[in-house]
Amino acid sequence: MSLGTIALTILLAIIIDELIQWSSRLAVAIINWNTRNLSISIRERYREEWLADLDTYPGRMSKLFFALDTGRAAFLIDHYHRLGKISPWTPIFIRMFDFWLALLVILIVFPVLFAVYVLIRLETRGSGFEGIEAVGRDGKVFKYLLFRTRRRANTYSNRQGIREQTALGKLLVKANLNVLPLLINIVRGDMSFVGPRPERPNVFQKTTLSAVYKQRFRVRPGITGLAQINSLRRQISSAEAIKFDLVFLQHYGLPQHLKVLCETFSFNIMEPFQKIWKRYL
Structure with missing residues (x-):
């Protein structure tokens, strides 16, 4: 194996490791972003609940998928909080x-x-x-x-x-x-x-x-x-x-x-x- 191949392999490993580390931070940032438009009276409650639920997911990718899904949940919660039974x-x-x-x-x-x-x-x-x-x-x-x-x-x-x-x-x-x-x-x-x-x-x-x-x-x-x-x-x-x-x-x-x-x-x-x-x- 050439020296260049070894260096490239090490570089890719470092990049992948950094991306995996960033996925947890990204999940938290996504939850914070998704809750920004919720009513002030309920915003903090759902934010704290979702951040607590985030820790229960074992894998980093599963955390990321859960954080992305909070966007859909936040939209529905916000809608029904505003307009009740009207279709979203x-x-x-x-x-x-x-x-x-x-x-x-x-x-x-x-x-x-x-x-x-x-x-x-x-x-x-x-x-x-x-x-x-x-x-x-x-x-x-x-x-x-x-x-x-x-x-x-x-x-x-x-x-x-x-x-x-x-x-x-x-x-x-x-x-x-x-x-x-x-x-x-x-x-x-x-x-x-x-x-x-x-x-x-x-x-x-x-x-x-x-x-x-x-x-x-x-x-x-x-x-x-x-x-x-x-x-x-x-x-x-x-x-x-x-x-x-x-x-x-x-x-x-x-x-x-x-x-x-x-x-x-x-x-x-x-x-x-x-x-x-x-x-x-």
């Missing part, structure tokens, strides 16, 4: 629907998005977008994007510190085009097309003691929803809005998702056209 496939289908529909709409309206962004930059200095903090699923804070409709923060129209709305901004708000960047939030996974209304952090902090109120944050907030639709038709209180959100959670699924989207489209698009048709034709 339901949020997957809704997420896929939201992602691909938002991406398709972005591609279709991209010329409009680009043109509006350029016009905002030409009209006033600063970014064409503004990010507003909101509370999403599991109470996580994110920024939902809108086209900027007001001048920069250091430009005010009165002594109360209200920023002056631009001429283009008034047009965007009137045509509801300022909300188009929310499609980016949907693609990123911050929001859904349909869901509870996003809440401001200061409001969330005041009402965190309410268990009923917390249920709204089991799913992603939506651009539209049952509460949003009913608030357009008539004045509703905060308590009524929460009731609509709870009804939405009870019937959470793609059929309701599509129904609310159709109602929103009908209310915001079809009704104005019908009024114009009746008035002028």
Whole structure:
């Protein structure tokens, strides 16, 4: 046996030994990763249980396979903790629907998005977008994007510190085009097309003691929803809005998702056209 073959054999043995040693550490890292999205109230319990179970497996590879399987278990535990008896496939289908529909709409309206962004930059200095903090699923804070409709923060129209709305901004708000960047939030996974209304952090902090109120944050907030639709038709209180959100959670699924989207489209698009048709034709 040549000296080179012996050296290669020793090197392979060292590499294999290192890989085997790393498999145990990798299993622990996988369990830590899989439990990161579980609710805070149950995260540590399952993490400790799974790490304890890991020691009962005799082989390093069996430990690794067990750690990988905790990903499936964590997904199911998280789902049933959020949505009870609803099928675990339901949020997957809704997420896929939201992602691909938002991406398709972005591609279709991209010329409009680009043109509006350029016009905002030409009209006033600063970014064409503004990010507003909101509370999403599991109470996580994110920024939902809108086209900027007001001048920069250091430009005010009165002594109360209200920023002056631009001429283009008034047009965007009137045509509801300022909300188009929310499609980016949907693609990123911050929001859904349909869901509870996003809440401001200061409001969330005041009402965190309410268990009923917390249920709204089991799913992603939506651009539209049952509460949003009913608030357009008539004045509703905060308590009524929460009731609509709870009804939405009870019937959470793609059929309701599509129904609310159709109602929103009908209310915001079809009704104005019908009024114009009746008035002028």
